[in-house]
Amino acid sequence: xxxxxxxxxxxxxxxxxxxxxxxxxxxxxxxxxxxxxxxxxxxxxxxxxxxxxxxxxxxxxxxxxxxxxxxxxxxxxxxxxxxxxxxxxxxxxxxxxxxxxxxxxxxxxxxxxxxxxxxxxxxxxxxxxxxxxxxxxxxxxxxxxxxxxxxxxxxxxxxxxxxxxxxxxxxxxxxxxxxxxxxxxxxxxxxxxxxxxxxxxxxxxxxxxxxxxxxxxxxxxxxxxxxxxxxxxxxxxxxxxxxxxxxxxxxxxxxxxxxxxxxxxxxxxxxxxxxxxxxxxxxxxxxxxxxxxxxxxxxxxxxxxxxxxxxxxxxxxxxxxxxxxxxxx
Amino acid sequence: xxxxxxxxxxxxxxxxxxxxxxxxxxxxxxxxxxxxxxxxxxxxxxxxxxxxxxxxxxxxxxxxxxxxxxxxxxxxxxxx
Numbered sequence: 277x278x279x280x281x282x283x284x285x286x287x288x289x290x291x292x293x294x295x296x297x298x299x300x301x302x303x304x305x306x307x308x309x310x311x312x313x314x315x316x317x318x319x320x321x322x323x324x325x326x327x328x329x330x331x332x333x334x335x336x337x338x339x340x341x342x343x344x345x346x347x348x349x350x351x352x353x354x355x356x357x358x359x360x361x362x363x364x365x366x367x368x369x370x371x372x373x374x375x376x377x378x379x380x381x382x383x384x385x386x387x388x389x390x391x392x393x394x395x396x397x398x399x400x401x402x403x404x405x406x407x408x409x410x411x412x413x414x415x416x417x418x419x420x421x422x423x424x425x426x427x428x429x430x431x432x433x434x435x436x437x438x439x440x441x442x443x444x445x446x447x448x449x450x451x452x453x454x455x456x457x458x459x460x461x462x463x464x465x466x467x468x469x470x471x472x473x474x475x476x477x478x479x480x481x482x483x484x485x486x487x488x489x490x491x492x493x494x495x496x497x498x499x500x501x502x503x504x505x506x507x508x509x510x511x512x513x514x515x516x517x518x519x520x521x522x523x524x525x526x527x528x529x530x531x532x533x534x535x536x537x538x539x540x541x542x543x544x545x546x547x548x549x550x551x552x553x554x555x556x557x558x559x560x561x562x563x564x565x566x567x568x569x570x571x572x573x574x575x576x577x578x579x580x581x582x583x584x585x586x587x588x589x590x591x592x593x594x595x596x597x598x599x600x601x602x603x604x605x
Numbered sequence: 606x607x608x609x610x611x612x613x614x615x616x617x618x619x620x621x622x623x624x625x626x627x628x629x630x631x632x633x634x635x636x637x638x639x640x641x642x643x644x645x646x647x648x649x650x651x652x653x654x655x656x657x658x659x660x661x662x663x664x665x666x667x668x669x670x671x672x673x674x675x676x677x678x679x680x681x682x683x684x685x
Contacts, residue, residue, distance in 0.1 A: 402647025420654030
């Protein structure tokens with residue numbers, strides 16, 4: 277399949293490669309006109325999408341049959357787990373009660389359990405790859421900006437979003453799907469030119485690769501010895517396959533990278549909260565129950581002056597907006 | 606190529622106790638390690654904007670999934 281010209285949502289090929297294929301969209305971004313969005317948070321009574329995101333249009337052009345939305349954390353949650361007071365927790369399909377990981381845990385669990393062959397996800401700090409790990413699937417995060425995240429900030433934010441996942445037995449499915457989605461759209465802040473179709477590489481032998489591997493932690497906290505041993509075993513296997521494999525370490529400070537990560541994470545977060553507040557008229561919904569107490573606990577934590585520098589600046593900036601959204605003291 | 610996560614999935618304390626938001630006992634200082642340490646192998650690729658993929662190449666003795674994570678250097682004609 278060749279790549280369509282910028283602005284078109286149609287692949288250049290006349291075929292619709294995913295016609296009728298059941299599909300799930302993560303309940304974060306990818307907004308659809310007329311669909312109710314509650315941001316998985318009891319304090320948000322519901323907003324109706326006023327337009328389709330570029331992703332939604334691209335997915336429709338691919339032919340997928342969108343069955344619904346998959347679970348994710350609440351909008352005020354920085355945790356990477358598909359757990360919220362509105363829809364509950366999502367388990368890995370391998371053992372009930374153990375987290376599916378996240379934030380795209382709903383989509384990962386659905387793919388791993390065979391509900392759908394492929395699902396949408398988004399990845400700001402590992403939200404595709406973490407649940408792929410804990411559910412046993414394949415998770416692909418393309419380059420930043422490869423898939424359009426417009427047209428509105430609320431439709432996906434200026435973040436490296438919209439990636440794909442598929443279970444191990446059907447990993448070929450995301451190759452043509454990326455060809456369908458990696459089409460530049462009007463308003464994209466930048467465009468990556470010259471992408472080669474993944475489908476063109478299917479069935480061809482891989483060249484000899486230079487592969488560095490590491491099982492050393494970037495931050496505090498030991499790596500599970502069994503996990504580290506599996507990484508080393510994979511490295512040995514790759515060397516036996518003829519690749520140039522060497523043990524190395526990532527050339528940066530993990531703590532500093534995490535601080536930069538916080539900037540990515542909170543980019544536009546305050547605007548999203550402002551938008552929610554504006555749509556709600558700054559009135560807190562008349563909800564009662566555990567969800568309200570949960571929201572207030574999050575707010576209390578965000579207001580803490582004891583967070584480290586970068587996080588404090590971002591999170592305190594958000595706290596004022598959250599106060600207005602939640603009408604908290 | 607690195608680990609995907611440094612540990613396997615954990616058990617919820619109860620059906621209604623959410624990992625994060627339901628825990629009133631966790632402080633601001635504890636929050637960041639609690640949140641980001643387990644996923645320390647993932648976010649560098651987000652900071653750099655590089656493509657990355659996770660692959661299920663092993664099973665933990667606990668019977669739960671485990672995987673490897675790989676990233677690629679960004680190139681003008683990158684596939685992903």
